[in-house]
Amino acid sequence: MSVELPLWRAITGYRILTLVYTLCQVALSYRRYEHPLGAVAYMGALTVWMALTWRRTTSPERCTRQFLIVDLAFAVGGILLTSLVDSHARIMGGAPTLPSIWTAGAVLGFAIKGGWRWAAVASSVVAVANLVERQQLARDTLRNVVLVWVAGVAIGYVVEVARASERTLARALQIEAATRERERLARDIHDSVLQVLAMVQRRGTAIGGEAAELGRMAGEQEAALRTLVAGGLVRPAGAAAVAPYVPGPATGAHDAVGSAVAPARSVPPPAADGSCDVRALLAPFAGAGVTFSEPGAPVELPAAAAAELAAAVSAALDNVRVHAGDGAHAWILVEDEPHAVLVTVRDDGPGIPEGRLADAEREGRLGVALSIRGRLRDLGGTAAWVSVPGQGTEVELTVPKGAAPEGGRRGKSRS
Known part of the structure; x- marks a missing residue:
């Protein structure tokens, strides 16, 4: 809802209430006027005007400049x-004018519609009319003129600030949506294209010959693509959606930890309520190099959230392969807590040096920044790293139950 809409509703109520007040005031002072019929005629015309136009001030579209002038x-x-x-x-004694405080409603209409400049002009016109009516600068006249002028200008300024804040908020939400979509695409690229290019580079270098040249070119393309993704140049709009990476069946230590890209595997069909057993997605990671521990009962999450959690675990295991070596052992522990699902990935590698995660993110290596932390953030969960040099690394992934990608809740990632 626009921040202006409550103001328009308020001014509509003000105009109606002040009209009733003014009618009562004229009725009580009817016998004191020199020409009471003239006062009645004006109040009748004002009442008809209000009856025909009261809806004009309920929205900015209806409240046109021409209406405000009339x-x-x-x-x-x-x-x-x-x-x-x-x-x-009576006039010199301080008797109110015929429209009395209803006049302020006309000035406030200018303030809400056009800001403080319009309000200043309208207030000045009212001030001149009051001075002409009193024919002198009396204290009470000056006080009323200043009050109307200050109130109109102040409300007009507040409206301008509110409009600027609303535009800034809308722009920030657009940027946030584009950034989240860009991060999602970057995660998919990291989990597929970048890993394939890295594998081609390593295999080509190992084989030698023409394959080495192919590996060199793949390495150059990997570096260029990392720079492109890290620089935020991946287009968030119009790009085809890429399904999240889901691990394939592992047949040993090399497949579970040492392979750059595991074969794709379809997500198990969700239950009738749209949930999915996390254990079914994480069990294929188990092998000679990975120990998988699970509860005896199903650990259910929404199917999309379970797939994203599995992709984050896959990225964590890939980090084990890259940084701990093929001989490292990894453990996956799944815990089903009352309000969240907790997955811990631990290895016996050399650990992560202090500051290495931040350096990797600056270098465009997105395994932690996007494939793990970004996915958990979009699920409303957290990702925490505990690493002691020489004693391995532990990654703790927490996903609240009922979470879904791009959902309303967002958690803060810890590193």
């Missing part, structure tokens, strides 16, 4: 008409 003309006309229908003694 509305202000009714207020100014009533102020000037007061000197013709009321006695000079």
Whole structure:
């Protein structure tokens, strides 16, 4: 809802209430006017005007500049008409004008519609009309003029600030949505294209000959693509969606930890309520190089969230392969807590040096930044790293139950 809409509703209520107040005031002072019929005629015209146009101030689309000018003309006309229908003694004694406080509604309309500059102009017109009606600069007249002018300008300024804040918020939400989509695409690229290029580079270098040249070119393309992704140049709009990576069946230590890309495997069909057993997605990682521990009962998450969690575990195991070596052993532990699913990936490698994660993110290596931390953030969960040099690394992934990718809840990732 626009921040202006409550203001328009408020001014509509103000105009209606002040019209009732003004009608009562004129009715009580009817016998004191020199020409009471003139006062009644003006109030009748004002009432008809309000009855025909009260909906004009309920939204900015209906409240046009032409309407505001005519509305202000009714207020100014009533102020000037007061000197013709009321006695000079009553006017000099401080008697209110015919439109009385209803006049402020016309000024506030200008303030909400056009900001403080429009409000200043409308307030100045009302001030001149009051001075002409009193024919002197009395203290109470000056006070009323200043109050209307300050109130109109202040509300107009607040409206301008609110509009600027609303535009800034809308822009920030657009940037956030584009950034989240860019990160999602970057994760998919990291889990597929970059890993394939890295494997081609290593295999080509090992084989030699023409394959070595192919490996060199693959390495150059990998570096260029990492720079492209890290620089935020992946287009978030119009790109085809890529299914999240899901691990394939492992046949040994090399497949579980040492392979750059595991064969694709379809996600197990979700249950009737759309949930999926996390154990079924993580069990294929088990092998000679990976020990998998699970509860005896199903550990259920929404199917999309379970697939994203499995992809994050896959990225964590790939980090074990790259940084701990093919001889490292990894352990996967799944815990089913009352409000969240906790998956811990631990290895017996050399550990992560202090500051290495931040350096890797700056270098465009997105395994931690996007494939793990980004996925958990989008699920409303957390990713925490505990590493002691020489004693291995432990990655703790926590996903709240009921979470889904791009959901409303967002957790803060810890590193």
